[in-house]
Amino acid sequence: MAPEDFAFISGMLKQRSGLVIGPDKLYLLESRLSPLARRRGLPGLSELIAELRKPSAEELRRDVTDAMTTNETSFFRDIKPFEELRTFVLPEMLGRRQDRRQLRIWSAAASTGQEAYTIAMLFKEMGAKLDGWRLEIIGTDLANEVLDKAKAATYSQFEVQRGLPITMLVKYFQQDGEQWRLNQTIRSMVQFRQHNLLNGASGFGTFDVIFCRNVLIYFDQDTKRKVLEDLRKVIAPDGFLFLGGAETVLGITDRFRPLPDHRGVYVPA
Incomplete structure (x- = not known):
């Protein structure tokens, strides 16, 4: 070339x-x-x-x-972040939001939807604990093609075998030939929108939890800083940010700090 x-x-x-x-x-x-x-x-x-x-x-x-644009993703990718969400972050937020009974979560760079739908399934598994709560999960990505697949919520045998527990496959999916389609209950819990992280996040409102995993590794230092500072503008002061295992805020911005004993979880500084 x-x-x-x-x-x-x-x-x-x-x-x-x-x-x-x-x-x-x-x-x-x-x-x-x-x-x-x-x-x-x-x-x-x-x-x-x-x-x-x-x-x-x-x-x-x-x-x-x-x-x-890299669109590598899977259900319960890396497992640990979703364990942190289930056992630590969601219980914390349910206590903090008891008065208004509302939670908003953003899956940035949602790709074909597995991350956002994993979060929705975790909510569903909480059952009666969330009765009367308003839950909003927004998944965004730069690429319209992967968003179309996310909205269709139909996955191959290979895709559902990557990280998805068999109990959740049986409970939340219907088989259609060689494809598996997520049921309407879980699909209706997630909204997908086209969005470029380089354009900031104004107009999205405030989020209690943001997943922005395995995205920053593709950016240079200045772009990482801009994206993180834009995320800080739309995360609640007591919210939680999830980054990928190879990502950090250290040496990039002082607007977030790592949470001790919770790898990959950050809070506003």
Whole structure:
């Protein structure tokens, strides 16, 4: 790839999604964008980039950004954060919100929906403890294609086997051939919206809990700082932020601090 083509596409991706692509990730561009080029009837990446440069190529720019955005996810991914949510964070918040009996949770970078639906199932498992409570779970992602799948809430055998306990599969899903469809009760607990984390979070209201896991690792330091400070603006003063296991606020911002003995959980500073 010509240096000027690489500079153009890497700059476009950083501006639109915050994704940092270095020269060592050229293979990633080729593996993810070559299929898109073929679908467009283009011989290769050089021709794809030539199309991207055209002022009228906004739809193609969206497709390229979506293709390059990592959408790795699974039900109960990494297990520990959801144990923290179930055994520590939710009991804490139920006590703190007893007067207004309302909880709002944001699954940022929700991808195909497994994280948000995992949270909804955990709420459902709490049963009578949440009688009379208003629960709101919002899942957002940059890519419309993965949001469409999240809204459809239909998953392959492989997807439901990754982390989902068999008891919850039987309780909350119906099999349809080789696919599994989440039941309407759980689906109705989650709203999905298209949103770019680089655009801040104004208009979303205040959240009690925010999951922003395995997102910051793709950003440079300045972008990480901006995203974290934007999250601080919409999290309740006594709320909780979940980051991925390889992520931290240390050395990036002083607007959050880690919670001792609760790895991956942060609170407003």
